[in-house]
Amino acid sequence: MIVDSHMHxxxxxxxxxxxxxxxxxxxxxxxxxxxxxxxxxxSSQIFGRPEAGFETALEAYRLSGxxxxxxxxxxxxxxxxxxxxxxxxxxxxxFVGIKIVGxxxxxxxxxxxxxxxxxxxxxxxxxxxxxxxxxxxxNPRQRYHTPDQFERYVRAYPEVNMILGHAxxxxxxxxxxxxxxRSYPNVYMxxxxxxxSFGLVEWLVEQAGADRILFGSDLFMIDARTVMGRxxxxxxxxxxxRLILGENAxxxxxxx
Amino acid sequence: MMSEKYVSPDAQARVERLVAEYREQKKxxxxxxxxxxxxxxxxxxxxxxxxxxxxxGYMDRYAIEGGIVTHSAAAMEDPYATNEELLDWIAxxxxxxxxxxxxxxxxxxxxxxxxxxxxxxxRKARLVRLFPASHRFSLERWCSxxxxxxxxxxxxxxxxxxxxxxxxxIKMLCDTYPDxxxxxxxxxxxxxxxxxxxxxxxxxxxNLHLELHNLNVYxxxxxxxxxxxxxxxxxxxxxxxxxPNTAQMMVTAARIxxxxxxxxxxxxxxxxxxxxMVP
Ligand SMILES: [Zn+2]
Numbered sequence: 001m002i003v004d005s006h007m008h009x010x011x012x013x014x015x016x017x018x019x020x021x022x023x024x025x026x027x028x029x030x031x032x033x034x035x036x037x038x039x040x041x042x043s044s045q046i047f048g049r050p051e052a053g054f055e056t057a058l059e060a061y062r063l064s065g066x067x068x069x070x071x072x073x074x075x076x077x078x079x080x081x082x083x084x085x086x087x088x089x090x091x092x093x094x095f096v097g098i099k100i101v102g103x104x105x106x107x108x109x110x111x112x113x114x115x116x117x118x119x120x121x122x123x124x125x126x127x128x129x130x131x132x133x134x135x136x137x138x139n140p141r142q143r144y145h146t147p148d149q150f151e152r153y154v155r156a157y158p159e160v161n162m163i164l165g166h167a168x169x170x171x172x173x174x175x176x177x178x179x180x181x182r183s184y185p186n187v188y189m190x191x192x193x194x195x196x197s198f199g200l201v202e203w204l205v206e207q208a209g210a211d212r213i214l215f216g217s218d219l220f221m222i223d224a225r226t227v228m229g230r231x232x233x234x235x236x237x238x239x240x241x242r243l244i245l246g247e248n249a250x251x252x253x254x255x256x
Numbered sequence: 257m258m259s260e261k262y263v264s265p266d267a268q269a270r271v272e273r274l275v276a277e278y279r280e281q282k283k284x285x286x287x288x289x290x291x292x293x294x295x296x297x298x299x300x301x302x303x304x305x306x307x308x309x310x311x312x313g314y315m316d317r318y319a320i321e322g323g324i325v326t327h328s329a330a331a332m333e334d335p336y337a338t339n340e341e342l343l344d345w346i347a348x349x350x351x352x353x354x355x356x357x358x359x360x361x362x363x364x365x366x367x368x369x370x371x372x373x374x375x376x377x378x379r380k381a382r383l384v385r386l387f388p389a390s391h392r393f394s395l396e397r398w399c400s401x402x403x404x405x406x407x408x409x410x411x412x413x414x415x416x417x418x419x420x421x422x423x424x425x426i427k428m429l430c431d432t433y434p435d436x437x438x439x440x441x442x443x444x445x446x447x448x449x450x451x452x453x454x455x456x457x458x459x460x461x462x463n464l465h466l467e468l469h470n471l472n473v474y475x476x477x478x479x480x481x482x483x484x485x486x487x488x489x490x491x492x493x494x495x496x497x498x499x500p501n502t503a504q505m506m507v508t509a510a511r512i513x514x515x516x517x518x519x520x521x522x523x524x525x526x527x528x529x530x531x532x533m534v535p
Binding site for chain 2: 013015171183194196198201217224225238239241242254
């Protein structure tokens with residue numbers, strides 16, 4: 001089974017999208033042989049229309065015959081409301097995890113205010129997908145969620161499986177992500193995003209093990225082919241490719 | 257919760273088949289690469305070997321038949337000395353052409369750009385990559401006119417990273433030098449957020465090309481080929497900084513016709529190489 005474990009339903013004015021429709025997502029999944037996609041925060045969920053985002057997630061689940069799943073999204077500035085909604089969402093089989101993003105909420109990853117999200121993930125036994133990246137001159141907002149900042153929570157909630165979205169994002173971030181994954185058994189990394197360093201897939205497998213790495217695209221922004229080709233052609237074993245392309249996601253998100 | 261319809265009884269065989277098919281498709285497309293690098297960079301990332309022999313090995317391994325290569329130190333160190341070193345390195349390499357880095361200043365010892373470029377072209381240089389922001393010069397005629405005229409006359413490829421200039425300047429280049437092939441590359445930032453700039457330009461200027469290594473827009477290849485034709489897209493990998501598979505699978509698995517795939521993988525770049533005036 002092939003699982004895109006990190007995509008987003010919807011669209012954003014900031015990042016032009018050719019076709020944000022659920023039908024286009026499904027056509028692309030069929031074309032590439034992707035069996036299941038997990039929306040880790042649709043644009044409506046993230047940008048401020050959470051109930052509309054809830055509807056979109058349900059519609060995608062329905063239209064796809066259960067192949068497009070979603071995460072509940074938690075914004076710490078609306079903690080009570082978002083916990084209540086997440087509970088309603090996680091009761092539905094379309095929802096399989098929880099997503100948090102530090103930069104968009106301007107809340108550092110080790111801030112007190114993230115406790116409710118971690119508690120929810122613990123209560124419901126679902127993975128917590130977090131955006132992770134590294135700071136660069138042209139993207140200082142990424143300072144909110146470098147991989148090392150998650151250590152406090154990873155330690156406090158050993159029962160919660162955390163997936164570092166984008167595996168730390170850039171060279172130094174990848175090093176920090178791999179270090180965290182080596183230190184804690186509940187830390188995973190996904191390959192989504194646009195960090196295309198030569199040798200990265202092989203390096204992550206060597207550092208953290210193929211059972212900690214998940215295939216993901218970051219669609220509606222980034223095309224899944226940019227990630228899939230790197231996994232298919234990597235200098236790693238077939239078994240490692242199988243784990244990364246789907247089996248780790250099946251296990252973590254309990255897709256069977 | 258999920259039904260058994262997702263359980264593949266032969267998961268290993270399926271992945272094995274996908275890998276084999278993908279590698280076959282790559283070979284069949286005979287990739288020609290506009291964006292190869294050689295020589296030790298300051299930040300090597302996860303790649304340990306940067307010499308020419310290593311690069312040729314990577315090209316074989318990733319099914320890249322040939323391409324244009326630039327010296328990794330050229331944009332930071334003395335560009336003219338590193339250009340010379342590069343042209344020495346590739347002199348006997350049939351699969352490789354040279355990508356130079358120059359500034360708006362004439363190279364030492366030359367009184368015209370024509371002399372410098374003709375000599376470099378005769379030593380297999382085919383592309384010039386400019387860094388107007390980092391090297392602090394303008395692409396306007398008052399500053400770079402002599403260089404751009406000489407490139408234009410020779411139909412030499414002009415490559416530029418989009419963050420090193422602006423789309424207004426790129427538009428000016430397309431307007432002023434209609435026979436100059438311009439290749440915009442998305443390094444180090446992807447061009448995914450810039451559609452609204454380059455779509456109107458692609459519609460107007462046949463000499464504008466986008467390089468693929470960071471052109472990762474979801475469904476972007478299909479959309480651009482549908483609107484503007486395949487002529488504007490040129491395969492480039494940024495190997496060994498980047499994994500070439502990023503751009504390669506965007507082509508092998510594109511939902512476009514086979515001839516459009518061949519154009520993007522190698523045909524467009526071959527035409528541009530063939531168009532350079534060799535003295
Ligand atoms: Zn994302």
